[in-house]
Amino acid sequence: MANPSLLVLPGDGIGPEVMAEVKKIIHWFGARRGIHFDVTEDLVGGAAYDVHGVPLSDATMQKAMAVDAVLLGAVGGPKYDVLDFSVKPERGLLRLRKEMDLFSNLRPARCFDALADFSSLKKEVVAGLDIVIVRELTGGVYFGEPRGIFPDNEGGRVGVNTQRYTTNEIRRVARSAFELARRRSNRVCSMEKANVMESGILWREEVQWVHDHEYPDVALSHMYADNGAMQLVRWPKQFDVIVTDNLFGDVLSDCAAMLTGSLGMLPSASLGAIGPNGRPKALYEPVHGSAPDIAGTGKANPIACILSFAMALRYSFDLGAEAARVEAAVEKVLADGVRTADLMGPEGGTPVSTTGMGAAVIAALDARLEA
Numbered sequence: 429m430a431n432p433s434l435l436v437l438p439g440d441g442i443g444p445e446v447m448a449e450v451k452k453i454i455h456w457f458g459a460r461r462g463i464h465f466d467v468t469e470d471l472v473g474g475a476a477y478d479v480h481g482v483p484l485s486d487a488t489m490q491k492a493m494a495v496d497a498v499l500l501g502a503v504g505g506p507k508y509d510v511l512d513f514s515v516k517p518e519r520g521l522l523r524l525r526k527e528m529d530l531f532s533n534l535r536p537a538r539c540f541d542a543l544a545d546f547s548s549l550k551k552e553v554v555a556g557l558d559i560v561i562v563r564e565l566t567g568g569v570y571f572g573e574p575r576g577i578f579p580d581n582e583g584g585r586v587g588v589n590t591q592r593y594t595t596n597e598i599r600r601v602a603r604s605a606f607e608l609a610r611r612r613s614n615r616v617c618s619m620e621k622a623n624v625m626e627s628g629i630l631w632r633e634e635v636q637w638v639h640d641h642e643y644p645d646v647a648l649s650h651m652y653a654d655n656g657a658m659q660l661v662r663w664p665k666q667f668d669v670i671v672t673d674n675l676f677g678d679v680l681s682d683c684a685a686m687l688t689g690s691l692g693m694l695p696s697a698s699l700g701a702i703g704p705n706g707r708p709k710a711l712y713e714p715v716h717g718s719a720p721d722i723a724g725t726g727k728a729n730p731i732a733c734i735l736s737f738a739m740a741l742r743y744s745f746d747l748g749a750e751a752a753r754v755e756a757a758v759e760k761v762l763a764d765g766v767r768t769a770d771l772m773g774p775e776g777g778t779p780v781s782t783t784g785m786g787a788a789v790i791a792a793l794d795a796r797l798e799a
Contacts, residue, residue, distance in 0.1 A: 441718025443501025449786030473503025546689025563677025
């Protein structure tokens with residue numbers, strides 16, 4: 429059988445630094461576990477604009493469509509702020525999501541025991557937290573038409589964005605959430621604003637339909653998204669899987685991210701429909717941005733990108749045990765007090781650079797093999 433294929437897009441800022449540590453772990457799997465990947469690398473975001481004049485070339489897009497999974501670092505930076513909106517680095521990422529039809533965005537928020545003190549919330553509120561937000565990614569207000577900035581009738585301007593969802597768009601992301609829940613605690617909470625938005629009424633009705641006709645074994649609850657934001661900071665462990673639309677998912681997942689204490693810890697997966705190879709189109713990326721202020725300083729935390737690769741092992745390559753191996757290595761490193769700059773707290777720890785953290789994770793992987 430052919431090796432699984434990966435397209436690596438390091439991107440901008442700290443993207444290349446954190447991706448370098450992931451590439452070492454990919455190599456480790458080949459050398460120590462006999463699990464080999466066919467890896468190609470290309471440009472996205474500002475790095476692509478500098479070479480091609482666009483944030484994602486057509487050739488790179490074709491590669492992304494052909495591989496089993498895409499692993500992306502980060503895009504953007506202040507040097508690109510002056511660019512026209514159509515060619516800003518983030519448009520490259522949006523093109524990948526749209527053309528690969530990556531409609532289901534999985535954002536885990538897990539609080540490792542060793543980092544429970546890093547959250548701004550009380551330790552007892554976040555300790556042991558393990559939830560996933562499933563965000564619809566290719567519809568809603570970010571893609572709805574009409575959109576734009578237009579002159580109004582009073583000599584000013586009006587900005588228009590359209591919140592739009594279809595039955596199919598809602599049902600397919602709901603199925604993604606219910607399938608995920610079956611692997612976990614069998615609970616889904618759907619969040620919208622059915623009290624003030626027609627799209628929210630449709631969302632609630634269609635999620636309920638999918639539950640009643642296809643997943644009656646999964647416990648389903650509904651919650652207004654603003655209440656959901658409050659509940660996430662009041663008692664987040666009441667949730668397991670949350671499913672919501674593109675806009676609310678963007679906000680709620682960033683809120684959940686800070687429950688864990690550091691954006692440098694959080695991975696994500698963006699999944700599409702199952703293809704002829706039995707795998708979904710998929711893009712994996714850390715939640716953190718390009719962090720240009722620390723790029724090149726060796727301070728970046730590579731764990732989110734490493735855990736994104738672990739998600740690829742689980743969801744694209746059916747290697748759940750190997751994904752758990754990576755996650756356990758990360759947990760061991762943190763429990764041992766190994767810390768990049770963003771994880772240094774009052775209790776101290778062993779400070780390491782980006783490469784030092786990557787080396788510590790690989791050492792933990794080695795130790796588990798030899799135990």
